[in-house]
Amino acid sequence: MTAAGRVLADEIARGGAIPFRRFMEVALYHPQHGYYRRRKDPFGIGGDFFTAEQLQPVFGLLMAARIRQLANAMGNPADFTVVELGAGRREMAPAFSEWRYVPVDIEAGEFPLRFRGVVFANEFFDALPVEAAIVRQGKYLERRVGFHDGRFQWETGGAVPAPIEQYLLRYGALPAAQSDDDDEDAERYRERTLVEAGTEALAWMERIAGALEEGYLFAIDYGYTRAETIRFPRGTLMSYRRHVAREDVLENPGEQDITAHVNFTALEEHGRQCGFHLESLQTLTRTLLEAGEPDQFASVLSAADAGEALRRRMQLKTMLAGMGETFRVLLARRGGGKTG
Ligand SMILES: C[S@@+](CC[C@H](N)C(=O)[O-])C[C@H]1O[C@@H](n2cnc3c(N)ncnc32)[C@H](O)[C@@H]1O
Incomplete structure (x- = not known):
């Protein structure tokens, strides 16, 4: 045993x-x-599963591009902070280095008491006990x-x-x-x-709302709606x-x-009671396209040598056609006006 x-x-x-x-x-x-x-x-080839975070640098570059759009929508506050919930191996650290980055996991990293910016959570909510x-x-x-x-x-x-x-x-x-x-x-x-x-997920929504003065929850997970x-x-x-x-x-x-798959309706509706409003609930593919479309993925795919360029192209393909269709992104905003 x-x-x-x-x-x-x-x-x-x-x-x-x-x-x-x-x-x-x-x-x-x-x-x-x-x-x-x-x-x-547990992560990667020798472990039990891969997450999108292991598809670096392409996943990191695209998530940073999307978060840049969100920071712009907030008027680029000087104290803009990215708090990552369930940061695991901290693979997003290089991608998020232009901001104050606070990785939080079970044994290290304190969830800040008050901040403005983004709470980024990749496969965090699906790992909470239900x-x-x-x-x-x-x-x-x-x-x-x-x-x-x-x-x-x-x-x-x-x-x-x-x-x-x-x-x-x-x-x-x-x-x-x-x-x-x-x-x-x-x-x-x-x-x-x-x-x-998933009652613990609801407790986290309350905790996030209590600390996030203004900004977004950006949660990527497997999940379903009530319907x-x-x-x-x-x-x-x-x-x-x-x-x-x-x-x-x-x-x-x-x-x-x-x-356990995430109940997105629960996050959305409980989030509303905590002052969030839903901006979008869509496939990860859609979010990756929003991030990469402005320059047709040029900055993500450009690499010093042909081998690296090919590797990046393969990562993008895996993300857009594979995991991108099974994962969804919940984007909810708290404080400030509504953005596009
Ligand atoms: C499936 S892993 C995802 C890790 C990383 N985000 C990725 O995509 O590779 C879930 C992570 O959430 C963390 N986690 C679970 N409960 C947590 C809690 N209450 N506070 C902080 N981190 C937690 C776990 O320790 C684990 O690292």
């Missing part, structure tokens, strides 16, 4: 099955044995994790706590109780649909290990990544 697995199994032996959120918290962030706290690097629930007869029941026969197993608990129910009623597909019984989708939804509630919830009847929890996506998120805690 993995070291994080032993911590979890002991906890379950002492107090019974635990909420999935607790399982994800220990598996990813236990101070010694959590996936993101171990010494082994609550898991199952719909039974139109009601949300907790999905807990127990330990039997030498392995972690799902168990169904009682009704989810009130704040989770509120989250799911507000940002999930409507439960059958509120929809037409003859509707086939509603009928399917009311039995066995798996859902997640799209119905496309994920088995929920959106995924694991990654050695570049293979796995559906069993309870296997090997601490040794494989666990993610």
